[in-house]
Amino acid sequence: xxDIGNARLKFYCDEHRCxxxxxxxxxxxxxxxxxxxxxxxxxxxxxxxxxxxxxxxSIACMHCTDxxxxxxxxxxxxxxxxxxxxxxDKDKCIGCAYCLYACPFGAPQFPQDGAFSIKGVxxxxxxxxxGPEETNSDKERELYGQNRIAEGKVPVCAAMCxxxxxxxxxxxxxxxxxxxxxxxxxxxxxxQPYGWSTAYGSKI
Amino acid sequence: MKSKYIIIAxxxxxxxxxxxxxxxxxxxxxxxNILGYDKEGSLHLGQYFTILQSTYxxxxxxxxxxxxxxxxxxxxxxxxxxxxxxxxxxxxxxxxFNRIVHAIAGIAFILIIPTGLIMMFAxxxxxxxxxxxxxxIHAISTLxxxxxxxxxxxxxxxxxxxxxxDIKWMMILGGYLNKRKDPVPAGRFNAGQKMxxxxxxxxxxxxxxxxxxxxxxxxxxxxxxxxxxxQIDFLRASAIIHNVLGLAVLALFLTHIYMSVFAIKGAxxxxxxxxxxxxxxxxxxxxxxxxxxxxxxx
Numbered sequence: 001x002x003d004i005g006n007a008r009l010k011f012y013c014d015e016h017r018c019x020x021x022x023x024x025x026x027x028x029x030x031x032x033x034x035x036x037x038x039x040x041x042x043x044x045x046x047x048x049x050x051x052x053x054x055x056x057x058s059i060a061c062m063h064c065t066d067x068x069x070x071x072x073x074x075x076x077x078x079x080x081x082x083x084x085x086x087x088x089d090k091d092k093c094i095g096c097a098y099c100l101y102a103c104p105f106g107a108p109q110f111p112q113d114g115a116f117s118i119k120g121v122x123x124x125x126x127x128x129x130x131g132p133e134e135t136n137s138d139k140e141r142e143l144y145g146q147n148r149i150a151e152g153k154v155p156v157c158a159a160m161c162x163x164x165x166x167x168x169x170x171x172x173x174x175x176x177x178x179x180x181x182x183x184x185x186x187x188x189x190x191x192q193p194y195g196w197s198t199a200y201g202s203k204i
Numbered sequence: 205m206k207s208k209y210i211i212i213a214x215x216x217x218x219x220x221x222x223x224x225x226x227x228x229x230x231x232x233x234x235x236x237n238i239l240g241y242d243k244e245g246s247l248h249l250g251q252y253f254t255i256l257q258s259t260y261x262x263x264x265x266x267x268x269x270x271x272x273x274x275x276x277x278x279x280x281x282x283x284x285x286x287x288x289x290x291x292x293x294x295x296x297x298x299x300x301f302n303r304i305v306h307a308i309a310g311i312a313f314i315l316i317i318p319t320g321l322i323m324m325f326a327x328x329x330x331x332x333x334x335x336x337x338x339x340x341i342h343a344i345s346t347l348x349x350x351x352x353x354x355x356x357x358x359x360x361x362x363x364x365x366x367x368x369x370d371i372k373w374m375m376i377l378g379g380y381l382n383k384r385k386d387p388v389p390a391g392r393f394n395a396g397q398k399m400x401x402x403x404x405x406x407x408x409x410x411x412x413x414x415x416x417x418x419x420x421x422x423x424x425x426x427x428x429x430x431x432x433x434x435q436i437d438f439l440r441a442s443a444i445i446h447n448v449l450g451l452a453v454l455a456l457f458l459t460h461i462y463m464s465v466f467a468i469k470g471a472x473x474x475x476x477x478x479x480x481x482x483x484x485x486x487x488x489x490x491x492x493x494x495x496x497x498x499x500x501x502x
């Protein structure tokens with residue numbers, strides 16, 4: 001890390017590398033023991049079926065610098081950590097779903113709570129950084145899942161990514177890594193999806 | 205043959221059980237929902253909603269909630285209430301059916317409006333369980349509103365249609381700006397009541413529609429799919445419409461209360477026992493009074 005004080009943690013999914021294996025979303029759901037129908041992370045395929053334009057990428061909360069969810073929340077339950085991670089307080093949240101309307105990525109999730117399909121409180125990616133409760137307490141684990149950041153670990157989705165398409169870390173570092181990857185395309189690095197030529201030969 | 209039907213039935217039932225997994229917001233439609241935010245040709249509702257909700261709605265609701273009563277307080281202090289003689293004859297204007305429907309709608313409004321305001325100012329109330337309960341009351345009392353809005357719309361539709369009196373009424377603001385007891389041009393309902401009626405019924409239907417959409421959130425409407433409107437854009441539009449109409453409903457609801465309880469002394473009794481003072485009808489609903497005179501009912 002170059003300058004830890006000004007670091008802003010971001011996700012970036014390299015669409016040249018993502019093979020749409022869904023490892024990240026499964027890892028996320030398993031690590032945080034998410035209930036069914038809650039998908040903090042999701043792999044989507046853009047331009048599906050259009051030759052040459054199709055690509056996949058993994059989407060969750062993008063931890064926006066000017067997070068619109070934080071701006072519209074009527075209970076002000078969002079807070080942005082110094083390192084840029086956008087978190088929210090489930091004890092304050094009323095489940096109005098305004099954050100979902102403001103979010104450009106469809107990140108906020110709502111469990112169906114009990115009868116009359118009343119929406120429960122919002123759940124979203126925490127970049128494995130827990131919530132406002134005491135770090136690594138039972139309550140934090142129950143409400144927000146693991147707090148891997150506090151343990152010095154990489155968020156589980158990026159750690160599990162088999163092609164290292166999903167990057168996470170200081171935005172400057174991430175952009176350096178991605179720039180290096182782009183520059184090396186056509187210079188000995190693989191231009192086809194990772195592993196394709198090994199498996200099927202480079203001619204196809 | 206029989207087993208084929210059993211398999212079909214099982215498939216149909218299991219699709220019900222897993223129906224939710226076919227989410228309109230988060231499954232394949234997630235791509236459309238994401239592209240809808242700011243792609244060329246999108247409705248840009250994401251940004252509009254964010255700007256409106258983050259900077260405008262709260263101060264506007266605050267302004268209406270305290271501004272409208274403040275104006276009425278000034279009106280009450282300077283011009284004062286209208287006081288009509290209670291010694292003359294009484295005229296039966298609202299049937300029992302009218303009053304019951306109005307009472308149900310009234311209870312619904314008394315539950316819906318404060319809970320809606322608590323949700324809007326949730327930060328002040330600290331969020332959490334209290335506001336969550338208010339949110340549920342807000343949703344459940346809609347049922348009361350639904351059962352009252354349909355009969356109310358039908359029973360008052362005819363007298364609420366616009367007439368030439370309405371323009372004259374608007375020109376003098378219903379005669380509320382002076383204390384003189386000049387006959388005010390109005391039929392059975394005056395232009396102000398008509399405004400409130402159309403807002404509460406047509407606006408009410410829209411409020412119910414947008415509110416129900418936000419409550420259930422994840423459902424498939426074919427009309428949206430065929431017009432390639434993404435579900436989230438529809439929810440964003442619902443939230444904007446619900447809040448803008450909510451402002452108008454709040455303003456006219458406060459006006460309605462002020463008129464019935466404070467501005468016209470004793471006016472509220474017509475909605476309790478059905479009778480209005482003859483002088484009140486003669487002055488405030490002069491056209492209706494003339495009509496009654498001609499029929500010999502007054």
